[in-house]
Amino acid sequence: xxxxxxxxxxxxxxxxxxxxxxxxxxxxxxxxxxxxxxxxxxxxxxxxxxxxxxxxxxxxxxxxxxxxxxxxxxxxxxxxxxxxxxxxxxxxxxxxxxxxxxxxxxxxxxxxxxxxxxxxxxxxxxxxxxxxxxxxxxxxxxxxxxxxxxxxxxxxxxxxxxxxxxxxxxxxxxxxxxxxxxxxxxxxxxxxxxxxxxxxxxxxxxxxxxxxxxxxxxxxxxxxxxxxxxxxxxxxxxxxxxxxxxxxxxxxxxxxxxxxxxxxxxxxxxxxxxxxxxxxxxxxxxxxxxxxxxxxxxxxxxxxxxxxxxxxxxxxx
Ligand code: AMP
Numbered sequence: 001x002x003x004x005x006x007x008x009x010x011x012x013x014x015x016x017x018x019x020x021x022x023x024x025x026x027x028x029x030x031x032x033x034x035x036x037x038x039x040x041x042x043x044x045x046x047x048x049x050x051x052x053x054x055x056x057x058x059x060x061x062x063x064x065x066x067x068x069x070x071x072x073x074x075x076x077x078x079x080x081x082x083x084x085x086x087x088x089x090x091x092x093x094x095x096x097x098x099x100x101x102x103x104x105x106x107x108x109x110x111x112x113x114x115x116x117x118x119x120x121x122x123x124x125x126x127x128x129x130x131x132x133x134x135x136x137x138x139x140x141x142x143x144x145x146x147x148x149x150x151x152x153x154x155x156x157x158x159x160x161x162x163x164x165x166x167x168x169x170x171x172x173x174x175x176x177x178x179x180x181x182x183x184x185x186x187x188x189x190x191x192x193x194x195x196x197x198x199x200x201x202x203x204x205x206x207x208x209x210x211x212x213x214x215x216x217x218x219x220x221x222x223x224x225x226x227x228x229x230x231x232x233x234x235x236x237x238x239x240x241x242x243x244x245x246x247x248x249x250x251x252x253x254x255x256x257x258x259x260x261x262x263x264x265x266x267x268x269x270x271x272x273x274x275x276x277x278x279x280x281x282x283x284x285x286x287x288x289x290x291x292x293x294x295x296x297x298x299x300x301x302x303x304x305x306x307x308x309x310x311x312x313x314x315x316x317x
Contacts (some may be wrong), residue, residue, distance in 0.1 A: 003076060003083070003123045007093050010075050015083055019072035023090045028285070032294045033183045034169065036162045039288050042090050046280035066098040066146045081116040083124075086150070090278070095124055096148050103147035106137045109215055109240065111208030116277045117149045117242065118198075125153035126310055129244065131161050133270035137237025139252045139301075141269025152271075160243065162275025167192075167246055176214065178221045185295050186302035187229050188273070189221045190248040214247055215240075222249045230303040239270035248273070250302050257297045259287040268301045 001009075001021075014020035028039040050280045066084065068074075075083040075095065086094040109117075121130040134149045135142035151218050154160060166181045167190060173179070175194035191214055199206045219238075226232060230253075237252040248274045256265040264287050266279060278296070291297060 003120065004126045006075050007085070007124055010073070011085055011093055014045075014072050017072060019070060019087070020085055021088055022092065023088065025090050028061040028276060028289055028295060030289065034165055035183070035275050035295075036165065037294050038162055040090065040276065040278050041282075041283065041285045042278060042280055043282070045088070045090065045278075052305065063210040064102070064146050065144065066096070066148060067102055069098065071199070078116050078119070080112045091152050091155070093153055095120060095151050097151065098146060105135070105142050105145050105147050106235070106237075107147060108136070108219060109134060109149070109212070111205075111212040112212035113147070113149060114242075115204055115208035117128055117151065118207065120151050121242070121244065124151060128153040128155055129160060130154060131271075131274060133274070134240040135237075135269045136240060137235060137252070139234070139237035139255045140239055141252075141255050141272070145315050159272075161241065163241070163248065164243065164245070167248075176217075178218060180225070183295075184298075185300045186250065186304055187222070187225045187226060188248060188250040189218050190246055191218050192246050193244070195244070204222060218247055218249050222251055226251050226303060228309045229306040232303070239273050241270050241274050252301060253303050254301050257301045259284070259291065259297070266297075268298065271293060272298060272301075 011020065016024060023042045023044045025040045025042045028041065030037045031038060065087065069082055069084040070087070073085040073087055075245070077100070080100055081097050082100055084096045084098055086096055097120055117132045121132050124130060130151055130153055132151045133150055164196060166183055170179050170181065174191045175192045178189050179189050180189060193214060197210060198207065201210070222238065226236070239250045239252060241248045255267055257268050258265050264284055266284050268277070271278065277288060279288060288294065288297070
């Protein structure tokens with residue numbers, strides 16, 4: 001059975017047995033500087049089970065939900081990873097690719113991680129395009145310390161993550177070159193992937209090495225940009241986004257964005273930097289919908305470009 005079919009079967013069964021909880025959402029689109037932010041409102045997520053005393057106990061002793069994964073949510077074993085369904089699901093078929101052994105969510109992604117993510121992205125949802133992401137480190141928006149990447153089918157009103165519109169504006173893009181996008185007011189780096197090379201590769205080791213070479217090149221460039229524009233006073237966390245066209249990294253200064261006027265805080269993870277924001281209360285929704293500049297919300301939890309840093313950067317377009 002294909003991974004796609006396995007996911008569908010397992011999803012239906014887990015939903016039926018209530019081992020997987022699906023939360024209804026509504027979406028609002030809001031365009032800022034060519035980026036059509038998708039704000040997803042999931043009111044019932046605010047009521048995610050937590051009053052159950054056994055849940056509270058479990059939280060205290062920090063149960064690792066991925067070691068072992070719940071058999072009702074387990075889909076398939078890969079070499080070094082397991083594919084698991086997201087237990088608290090707002091996008092049907094959302095999968096999590098977890099390391100079989102405990103590894104830290106503060107580690108970078110290695111060839112085997114990237115290969116697993118790429119292969120799942122290509123096969124998990126049939127012809128539906130997908131987005132892979134990794135929330136790395138304590139300020140990245142991750143809630144689990146066990147190394148896990150996540151993959152979502154992109155079935156919404158926009159077939160690609162909203163950030164793709166800005167990627168498309170990079171003139172004369174070349175695979176493997178590292179770019180910054182001048183409409184984003186915070187430190188980030190992005191690189192187009194070489195689909196000709198990837199699609200012609202028949203060797204998994206070669207493909208994993210290629211993806212890791214792109215990832216570590218990007219990570220190096222992210223640290224270079226960060227040194228130039230900021231003086232981080234804490235361990236570096238970052239968000240990683242990968243589609244079938246590009247990889248992107250954004251270093252994070254904090255997890256929670258403060259919506260000052262509303263005196264509210266929302267957690268932002270990699271999806272926020274893909275242009276997809278999640279809110280759980282009507283107050284949070286109103287605050288984002290009425291926010292004068294959603295880019296500032298992202299800037300608040302990233303590192304702002306320093307306008308005095310060297311402008312003649314070879315990476316600037
Ligand atoms: P993050 O919050 O980015 O660290 O991602 C952790 C993901 O794991 C979230 O999407 C949760 O919904 C999901 N999750 C939490 N507990 C479980 C579980 N027992 N089985 C599968 N997924 C889970």
